[in-house]
């Protein structure tokens with residue numbers, strides 16, 4: 437995998453032709469498909485369940501699928517997404533009754549596991565699980581909707597998360613960011629420590645997906661290597 441991963445959020449895809457739209461964004465150079473699961477309970481919106489994930493696999497999508505569970509409770513859905521072909525499953529720690537158990541369920545199913553932090557959720561949830569996670573997702577908007585503006589305070593949180601990763605020695609942990617990521621801010625976001633970029637409206641709203649992803653990669657190419 438490359439140093440920087442671009443993960444279009446299919447929240448902004450054309451749901452009437454989801455398989456073809458996901459194919460198109462992968463052909464345009466995306467690395468990972470970001471799959472937002474909203475339950476109208478933990479967040480005030482309702483999207484798609486595991487059957488959509490399985491439908492993408494049945495359609496022939498082979499790229500990694502990164503499932504972001506914005507649901508409460510968490511555990512009941514983990515097995516469904518493992519069976520449906522997810523590669524990565526992340527959840528919000530405050531939505532889980534037992535964080536360690538939720539992580540274990542994901543890892544036992546052969547998927548990578550991660551925690552997601554809303555703008556006001558403290559990073560201390562990482563304290564006892566750094567050896568059991570593969571990914572940290574920093575939300576740079578309040579979850580629930582695409583097309584919101586990037587919250588600048590997320591940059592400090594990314595720096596703090598990057599420091600925790602360095603201090604833990606688990607430099608293989610991916611640091612993902614989600615919300616308001618655009619061509620004009622992706623470089624600053626990478627400089628703050630992110631190495632995986634979810635972008636919904638910025639990519640699916642573009643007339644030319646390949647051109648938009650290339651523009652993002654050009655910005656990332658200008659980021660100085662981490663010390």
Ligand SMILES: O=C(CO)[C@H](O)[C@H](O)COP(=O)(O)O
Nearest residue numbers: 445579580582583616636637
């Ligand atoms: O998780 C999400 C919202 O909860 C979306 O993935 C996120 O907001 C991406 O959309 P955009 O790039 O349009 O901001």
